[in-house]
Amino acid sequence: MTFLTPLLLWFLAAASVPVIIHLLNKRRHKTVQWAAMQFLLKATRESRGKKKLRHILILTCRALGIAALAFAAARPVVSGLLGWGAGSIDTVVLVLDRSTSMELRSGDGQAAKRDLVLQKVRDAMAHLGNPRLVLIDSASGKAQEIPSPDVLPDISSTAATDSAADFPALMNAAAEYLSSATGRSEIWLASDLQQSNWLPGDERWAAVRASISALPQKPSIRVLSLTGDSAPNVSMKLLGTRRSPGGLTLDLELVRSEEARGTLSLPLTVNTNGASTTESVSLPGQSLRFQRQIKIKDEAESGHGWLGLPADGNPRDNSVYFAYGPARPIKSLVVADPGEAADYLLLAAAPPGFEKQAAERVSPAAFATFPTSEISMILWAAPMPAGGNEKVIESFLSSGGQVVFLPSSGESTDGFLGMKWGAVTTADSGKFFILGDWNKSDGPLRDGIDGSPIPAERLRGIKRAVAEGDAAVLARWEDGEAFLSRKIIDRGTLWFLGSIPDYTWSNLGDADVLLPVTQRILSLGADRFDSSYLSEVGAEAAQTAPGEVRSRADDFSEESSAETAGVFRLGDRLVAVNRPAAEDDLAIATKDSLDAMLDGTGYRLLDQAGSASDPSLSTDMWRAFLLAVLFFLISEAILCLPKKSKDEPLPKRTFPTTG
Amino acid sequence: MHTFIDSDLLSRLGSLPIESRVPMMGNVAGKHRSPHRGSSVEFAEYRKYVPGDDTRRLDWKAFARSDRFYIKEFEADTNLRAYFVIDASGSMNFHSPGQVSKIEYARRIAASLAYLLVNQGDAAGLSICTDKLHLEVPPSRRAAHLERFFSTIEKVEPSGETGLIEALHVIAEKISQRAFVVILSDFFTDTDKLSEALQHLRYRKHDISLFHLMDTQEIGFQFDRPHRFVDLEDGTALVVEPNLIADEYQVALKEFMKNVRDKAHDASADYQLVTTDTPLEPLLREFLTARLPKAKH
Numbered sequence: 001m002t003f004l005t006p007l008l009l010w011f012l013a014a015a016s017v018p019v020i021i022h023l024l025n026k027r028r029h030k031t032v033q034w035a036a037m038q039f040l041l042k043a044t045r046e047s048r049g050k051k052k053l054r055h056i057l058i059l060t061c062r063a064l065g066i067a068a069l070a071f072a073a074a075r076p077v078v079s080g081l082l083g084w085g086a087g088s089i090d091t092v093v094l095v096l097d098r099s100t101s102m103e104l105r106s107g108d109g110q111a112a113k114r115d116l117v118l119q120k121v122r123d124a125m126a127h128l129g130n131p132r133l134v135l136i137d138s139a140s141g142k143a144q145e146i147p148s149p150d151v152l153p154d155i156s157s158t159a160a161t162d163s164a165a166d167f168p169a170l171m172n173a174a175a176e177y178l179s180s181a182t183g184r185s186e187i188w189l190a191s192d193l194q195q196s197n198w199l200p201g202d203e204r205w206a207a208v209r210a211s212i213s214a215l216p217q218k219p220s221i222r223v224l225s226l227t228g229d230s231a232p233n234v235s236m237k238l239l240g241t242r243r244s245p246g247g248l249t250l251d252l253e254l255v256r257s258e259e260a261r262g263t264l265s266l267p268l269t270v271n272t273n274g275a276s277t278t279e280s281v282s283l284p285g286q287s288l289r290f291q292r293q294i295k296i297k298d299e300a301e302s303g304h305g306w307l308g309l310p311a312d313g314n315p316r317d318n319s320v321y322f323a324y325g326p327a328r329p330i331k332s333l334v335v336a337d338p339g340e341a342a343d344y345l346l347l348a349a350a351p352p353g354f355e356k357q358a359a360e361r362v363s364p365a366a367f368a369t370f371p372t373s374e375i376s377m378i379l380w381a382a383p384m385p386a387g388g389n390e391k392v393i394e395s396f397l398s399s400g401g402q403v404v405f406l407p408s409s410g411e412s413t414d415g416f417l418g419m420k421w422g423a424v425t426t427a428d429s430g431k432f433f434i435l436g437d438w439n440k441s442d443g444p445l446r447d448g449i450d451g452s453p454i455p456a457e458r459l460r461g462i463k464r465a466v467a468e469g470d471a472a473v474l475a476r477w478e479d480g481e482a483f484l485s486r487k488i489i490d491r492g493t494l495w496f497l498g499s500i501p502d503y504t505w506s507n508l509g510d511a512d513v514l515l516p517v518t519q520r521i522l523s524l525g526a527d528r529f530d531s532s533y534l535s536e537v538g539a540e541a542a543q544t545a546p547g548e549v550r551s552r553a554d555d556f557s558e559e560s561s562a563e564t565a566g567v568f569r570l571g572d573r574l575v576a577v578n579r580p581a582a583e584d585d586l587a588i589a590t591k592d593s594l595d596a597m598l599d600g601t602g603y604r605l606l607d608q609a610g611s612a613s614d615p616s617l618s619t620d621m622w623r624a625f626l627l628a629v630l631f632f633l634i635s636e637a638i639l640c641l642p643k644k645s646k647d648e649p650l651p652k653r654t655f656p657t658t659g
Numbered sequence: 660m661h662t663f664i665d666s667d668l669l670s671r672l673g674s675l676p677i678e679s680r681v682p683m684m685g686n687v688a689g690k691h692r693s694p695h696r697g698s699s700v701e702f703a704e705y706r707k708y709v710p711g712d713d714t715r716r717l718d719w720k721a722f723a724r725s726d727r728f729y730i731k732e733f734e735a736d737t738n739l740r741a742y743f744v745i746d747a748s749g750s751m752n753f754h755s756p757g758q759v760s761k762i763e764y765a766r767r768i769a770a771s772l773a774y775l776l777v778n779q780g781d782a783a784g785l786s787i788c789t790d791k792l793h794l795e796v797p798p799s800r801r802a803a804h805l806e807r808f809f810s811t812i813e814k815v816e817p818s819g820e821t822g823l824i825e826a827l828h829v830i831a832e833k834i835s836q837r838a839f840v841v842i843l844s845d846f847f848t849d850t851d852k853l854s855e856a857l858q859h860l861r862y863r864k865h866d867i868s869l870f871h872l873m874d875t876q877e878i879g880f881q882f883d884r885p886h887r888f889v890d891l892e893d894g895t896a897l898v899v900e901p902n903l904i905a906d907e908y909q910v911a912l913k914e915f916m917k918n919v920r921d922k923a924h925d926a927s928a929d930y931q932l933v934t935t936d937t938p939l940e941p942l943l944r945e946f947l948t949a950r951l952p953k954a955k956h
Binding site: 025026028029030031032033034035036037038039040041042043044046047051052055 | 749750751752753761845847874877884885886887888889890891892895896897898899900903904905906907908910911912915
């Protein structure tokens with residue numbers, strides 16, 4: 001506890017006034033001749049004990065009342081970080097969340113949460129007498145000693161970034177630093193408690209807790225949560241890019257942070273290779289997914305650009321960056337024996353009118369010798385690969401390729417990467433297998449970007465096979481068996497489709513299901529060629545390799561650090577680096593999840609509504625002291641109340657009845 | 660003229676007689692009943708004749724009706740002798756600012772009643788006691804005696820500890836005939852011993868009246884700061900914070916006053932608690948009225 005006007009604490013001496021008055025009164029007695037001395041003596045003998053205690057309590061109440069008044073006048077504040085009874089601290093380890101979400105301005109729109117917390121920490125450090133301050137920032141994850149808290153807002157280690165934060169790793173770094181530190185220490189976690197940064201389900205928390213409890217001197221942990229009201233904000237996210245010979249398709253998403261009220265119209269600036277245009281985009285609700293086509297005349301051209309919104313609550317989530325290379329044809333490979341199924345698959349992979357898409361069929365036996373470096377997707381409607389085929393597909397997957405397995409007509413018990421087909425089953429006579437449930441927000445059966453659903457309920461199956469193994473099921477038949485499953489292998493993905501476009505199996509060839517599934521998976525496969533131009537802050541692809549030099553390619557900003565989003569030239573590579581997608585998920589870690597993450601550490605959560613008008617981490621306590629004054633005065637008054645006399649009034653006279 | 664005599668008051672109270680609650684044994688005929696049967700005008704009772712009785716007092720009419728001899732007895736009337744016992748211990752000197760002392764108030768009561776008694780033909784005597792029976796004025800019914808009575812109480816200077824109990828025992832032994840004993844004191848003494856003394860007087864068939872004199876400050880005990888209390892009787896001093904002991908003081912004082920009242924009641928004595936701020940006239944008027952025989956009022 002500290003005081004805003006400590007000089008007034010001298011008035012604490014006034015607490016002795018009641019005692020002094022009492023003592024002076026005792027000395028300043030008047031002498032009086034008295035007759036009823038025997039009652040005085042008796043009363044004096046009997047008045048000890050309770051009466052004296054009562055008198056002492058009255059004096060104590062008076063003294064404490066004055067003391068509380070003096071405290072209130074001195075404007076006491078309890079620092080949220082310091083707390084009550086904070087003694088001397090030798091080391092403070094400040095774990096600072098520098099993620100993009102920390103740039104969100106507070107409700108009054110004056111300062112970003114990160115700036116606010118730095119100011120509060122600086123003040124709190126001054127109250128503590130400036131112990132050693134060690135900063136572990138979420139961007140670098142490294143501990144560095146700060147010479148003075150005053151420089152905190154000015155150093156690069158506390159500057160804004162477009163990165164995410166990894167709190168299990170940061171806590172581990174803090175514990176590691178403290179393992180060699182001596183004296184009393186505290187860990188201050190300054191964060192907006194964004195769930196994607198804290199990773200509540202992460203297994204590393206157990207190790208963090210173990211590391212902290214193993215420290216020679218257990219540190220106090222104080223979580224400074226900046227979860228208060230924030231200024232209105234609209235964020236923009238780049239979901240993906242697709243290069244086609246005519247141009248570049250950008251999948252974009254706008255999200256409003258506050259409660260949606262009506263349609264919001266925003267100017268969207270699109271910059272392509274330095275040329276900017278501005279157009280208006282309407283945000284009718286909470287979020288909007290839309291596509292933006294960038295026309296590129298020269299198919300061999302490489303380029304970059306950015307899209308930007310006007311400044312709002314968080315200026316660092318208003319822009320996205322893209323880069324692209326020369327257009328290339330999108331090729332698919334159908335591995336199947338000739339037949340109806342192979343024909344339909346070829347048609348779905350390269351439908352008429354999609355001139356830039358090409359598909360080719362090879363038999364399983366010839367597959368191993370077929371070059372796959374230009375292939376985006378493999379449709380495998382044959383027995384599970386084995387031998388040389390197995391290795392080729394694994395290599396294809398690790399480079400980001402997409403492989404769709406379909407059941408083959410013949411029974412197969414072979415497995416591949418932990419997956420295998422179950423027995424082929426046939427629907428009862430006169431009945432069909434019908435899709436009962438599918439994921440409408442994720443996977444190739446998801447609803448369209450405009451919200452229109454895929455008519456998957458039209459699929460009728462006569463025969464089916466169910467993929468067995470550890471894979472995520474994205475669509476199920478009515479009886480719950482899997483129809484579409486996904487298993488991610490390295491950068492690539494394995495897909496399992498439980499029927500084939502053959503009239504003896506199903507009407508999959510009707511294109512209601514097969515075409516969107518094939519085209520969407522193909523699009524993912526094509527990304528492996530475009531993805532080399534896209535990355536996220538902190539990702540390996542966004543780091544410079546030995547010998548590479550980082551330079552900013554776009555004109556959006558001058559910043560060129562590794563924690564900044566933008567278009568960069570890394571040696572010969574051109575990479576558009578955006579903030580991590582998880583940063584746009586503003587879900588907050590709950591108190592229960594914090595309890596679980598920091599279980600046994602005795603942490604203290606200080607929920608400080610981020611507000612620039614309240615820059616301190618302190619709570620004004622004068623009201624509490626005024627209440628104490630009131631309490632003491634009332635207590636004193638109650639103690640001073642005269643006791644109710646239980647005695648009946650004295651009889652003035654009695655006369656005997658004799659006479 | 661003595662300051663404690665209010666002639667206007669006495670003239671207003673002159674119409675009220677001082678009655679005795681018990682038959683008196685005076686030495687001359689008077690207006691008070693006597694325990695002796697005589698030939699006064701007031702019929703008392705019939706009793707059977709026994710040899711030796713004065714045959715002149717036989718009721719022949721009763722003999723004619725019943726054929727038995729009855730002696731007709733009449734009450735004898737006599738005068739009343741009053742003894743005023745004034746406690747002149749040091750405590751009687753107490754008075755709160757602006758009020759008269761207890762001894763002064765006792766003077767007024769004693770002088771007024773003595774005047775009324777002598778005025779109606781009864782005798783008034785005086786006993787002053789300090790630590791012992793200090794001074795006595797024998798009862799007399801002569802008007803000239805009153806001046807001696809007044810001058811004696813005027814000279815009384817309270818001092819020392821109280822010898823009221825011993826004085827009452829001495830008085831009980833000394834007064835051979837029934838008398839009216841008026842005690843004026845604050846009774847700051849042992850109430851059990853006081854009870855014994857009152858019983859002693861009652862045993863001697865005296866008509867007893869107690870005027871319990873108290874100062875309002877003694878009862879209220881209102882002090883706003885610490886005081887050094889010096890005993891008026893033995894000079895011992897005590898510094899106390901009155902607020903701290905006020906409750907206990909009040910309890911002790913009330914218990915004491917209740918004790919005195921009960922002891923007076925046990926001895927069939929009149930008890931009057933009098934604070935020194937009480938106007939004298941209503942006090943005496945009530946006292947005298949209460950003593951009137953019931954048939955007369």
